[in-house]
Amino acid sequence: MLDMEDRLQPNALCSNGLLCNALCNALLCSLCLICTVLATACGGASPADLERSSREFELAASLHREGNQPSAIEHLRRAIELDEANAEAHILLGVIQYERRNLPSAEENVRNGIHQLEVQERAGATLAESRNMLGVILLDSAQYDAAAEVLRLSAMDEMNRAPHLAWGNLGLARLEQERYDEAMESLQAAVRAQPRFCIGYFRMGRAYFEQNDMERAEQALNQALEADEECGNSPFLQGAWRMRGEVRARLGHRDEALADFVRCVELGQNTEDATACQRFLDGPGGQPNSARPEGVNDPIDDGAESEQSAGPSGSNP
Numbered sequence: 269m270l271d272m273e274d275r276l277q278p279n280a281l282c283s284n285g286l287l288c289n290a291l292c293n294a295l296l297c298s299l300c301l302i303c304t305v306l307a308t309a310c311g312g313a314s315p316a317d318l319e320r321s322s323r324e325f326e327l328a329a330s331l332h333r334e335g336n337q338p339s340a341i342e343h344l345r346r347a348i349e350l351d352e353a354n355a356e357a358h359i360l361l362g363v364i365q366y367e368r369r370n371l372p373s374a375e376e377n378v379r380n381g382i383h384q385l386e387v388q389e390r391a392g393a394t395l396a397e398s399r400n401m402l403g404v405i406l407l408d409s410a411q412y413d414a415a416a417e418v419l420r421l422s423a424m425d426e427m428n429r430a431p432h433l434a435w436g437n438l439g440l441a442r443l444e445q446e447r448y449d450e451a452m453e454s455l456q457a458a459v460r461a462q463p464r465f466c467i468g469y470f471r472m473g474r475a476y477f478e479q480n481d482m483e484r485a486e487q488a489l490n491q492a493l494e495a496d497e498e499c500g501n502s503p504f505l506q507g508a509w510r511m512r513g514e515v516r517a518r519l520g521h522r523d524e525a526l527a528d529f530v531r532c533v534e535l536g537q538n539t540e541d542a543t544a545c546q547r548f549l550d551g552p553g554g555q556p557n558s559a560r561p562e563g564v565n566d567p568i569d570d571g572a573e574s575e576q577s578a579g580p581s582g583s584n585p
Contacts, residue, residue, distance in 0.1 A: 313351040321351035329360060337364050355384035359398050362405070371409050378402045396421075396428035403437050407444075416441045423457070432462035439471055443478075451475050459491075466492050466499035470508045477511060485515045506535040510545050517548070 313321065324347035331340040341364060347357040362377030378401055385395045399422035406415035416438055423434035435458035442451035452475055458468040469492035476485035489512040493500040500509075513528030525548070532545035 313353070317350045321347045321354050321357070324350065325354060325357045325360070328357070332360065332364060337368065340364060353384050353388065355381045355388070355390070356394070357381075358384060359394075359401070363401065366401070366405055366408075371405055375402065375405045375409065378405060391425075392427050393429050396425035396434075397430070399425070400428070400430075400434045400437065403434065403441075407437060407441055410444075412441045412445050423454075430462075432458040432465045432468065435461060436465065436468045436471065439468070439475075443471060443475055446478070448475050448479055459495075464496040464499075466495050466502070466505055466508075469495055470505065470511075473508065473511055473515075477515060482515050482518050486512060486519065489515065500531075501535075503535050503539075506532055506539060506541045509535065510541045513545065513548060 324343045328340040328343035328347065331337075331343065341361065344357045344361040344364075347354050348361070351357075358377050358381030362374045362379075362381060365371075365377060366374035378398060382395065382398050382402060385398065399418045403415045403419035403422060406412075406418065419434050419438040419441065422428055423431050423438055425431070428434060435454050439451045439454035439458060442448070442454060452472065455468050455472045455475065459465050459472070462468070469488050473485045473488035473492055476482075476488055489508055492508045493505060493512070499505050509528045509532035513525045513532060516522075516525035516528060529545040529548045533542050533549070536542055537546075
């Protein structure tokens with residue numbers, strides 16, 4: 269059974285400001301294995317400092333899960349002072365900075381963590397998922413080519429436990445650049461890897477919509493809302509209801525379009541999508557406007573899923 273975060277999360281590593289539990293657990297397990305079994309792998313710190321750094325990280329991770337970001341940051345900085353090679357501390361610090369929307373600091377810290385993993389030759393899920401996280405940060409910073417480079421590495425890493433999130437984010441990067449053929453190639457890889465990846469189909473619908481291929485857009489959006497029984501009821505997919513309503517209006521399917529707009533509003537009234545859907549319902553005849561639905565443009569934060577069966581997405585459309 270897929271985790272809801274995995275199927276629906278629009279940001280591949282983090283969802284609504286929370287680090288995916290899977291990535292956090294991976295960071296904890298990875299640190300314990302490296303620093304207690306093979307102390308020299310963690311750099312030139314003394315065994316005592318390695319142990320203290322590990323404890324500081326574990327405390328920071330616990331504080332982060334409790335929502336205490338300032339204290340988590342304080343302990344992560346102590347962990348790094350004690351052991352500069354503590355890759356997990358760098359990465360978690362970057363995740364928290366991303367949640368605080370400090371994108372330059374988030375990028376710097378996640379890059380530092382990835383560098384340490386590479387120097388220590390620690391290939392594995394943590395490296396793959398951290399690259400997806402870096403891709404999410406670069407997407408939000410509109411660094412699309414840089415994001416695409418690191419996301420492809422993540423997606424093709426056989427140790428990545430949620431490659432569909434990285435493929436989905438790579439597809440988003442190419443969508444933002446209007447490189448539709450490349451976007452579709454990545455999005456198709458995403459849904460092949462995870463057939464219940466609702467956000468992947470949503471982004472495919474956007475790609476077809478922007479190319480004015482309404483028939484295929486409708487088919488993709490049908491899959492976005494039906495690939496998993498939970499998808500059609502998720503606020504993450506409110507934008508898919510709006511977009512399908514617009515598509516159906518353009519195809520002349522008025523009654524079906526109105527039904528989609530009604531469902532869109534039912535999923536939450538205090539959003540841009542809901543406001544647009546309500547305008548269609550209130551207006552005469554309902555000509556679709558050109559605004560993009562929310563969600564379809566959000567990267568998926570992931571950690572191990574960020575996920576969507578994942579996350580996004582974390583990392584996580």
